[in-house]
């Protein structure tokens with residue numbers, strides 16, 4: 001298990017170990033071109049491929065992409081089914097490519113509302129990439145930060161736990177296999193978390209860009225990482241307490 005940023009100060013690395021992204025703006029990208037919203041989701045998928053490749057090449061260890069939130073079920077039924085279909089097809093078609101690139105796939109979120117067949121495909125895709133030792137790519141689908149904290153707390157209750165601790169709770173979160181994100185990116189211009197990784201973002205550096213997700217790629221990722229590298233990560237300490245290599249002013 002990885003240390004918690006509120007209990008021990010994480011090791012600072014130049015390249016963020018864990019990047020978490022809210023991929024927003026597909027609909028607006030399409031609207032600007034007088035295309036249906038789903039055309040934006042299709043192009044967004046290309047941006048996913050490019051970003052996965054770029055992170056892998058940079059030596060990022062964990063990349064987590066928010067693909068569908070617990071609140072996205074509120075969208076029109078035809079958009080939801082298009083997204084489900086796209087997810088299903090990606091699970092079928094991309095696994096070979098992930099294997100070639102030594103990428104381990106994980107999917108987090110509640111699986112209860114997915115159409116039949118998706119849960120099995122997820123399990124198969126995770127199993128067939130489980131031994132890969134490169135980038136761990138996590139797709140958050142039917143995911144919500146509150147859902148995650150609640151399911152962790154419920155697991156503890158079911159185990160008969162009578163007192164909660166940070167360690168106990170965080171070890172039952174759906175991403176207990178990864179360190180907390182170092183860098184959070186949200187595209188699309190909105191400045192909010194939209195129920196993404198609420199617990200894990202406690203000390204994450206936040207980066208917001210107006211670029212719409214289909215326009216995101218290696219150059220925008222480099223910009224986000226440069227911004228990250230210019231930040232002083234104090235985790236509650238004063239600047240003077242930091243080692244010289246971590247001081248930014």
Ligand code: IPE
Pocket residue numbers: 023024025026027028029067068069072083188213
């Ligand atoms: C993000 O793009 C993709 C999903 C939430 C699935 P949006 O579809 O939210 O695009 P905008 O925000 O409407 O432009």
Ligand code: IPE
Pocket residue numbers: 022023024025066067068069072190192194
């Ligand atoms: C956040 O985007 C969720 C995903 C990218 C999957 P939304 O477009 O759903 O967020 P809001 O509704 O603008 O907050």
Ligand code: MG
Pocket residue numbers: 024025026188
């Ligand atoms: Mg949106």
